[in-house]
Amino acid sequence: MRCSHCGGRVEWRGPLTNLTHTECVRCGALNSQEPEPAQDDEEQQ
Secondary structure: OEEOOOOOEEEEEOOOOOOOEEEEOOOOOEOOEOOOOOOOHHHHO
8 A cells, every 4th residue: 555645655553453544654644545446356357
């Protein structure tokens, strides 16, 4: 995932049993990920 503020890498944070938020490893922004493009199942076949 990419950060919508700086373009850095965004990772999930929190305990493995309860990932609560995302954080950019470059600027530290919380829950700032860009939406990923939707993929049609028909296009993949």
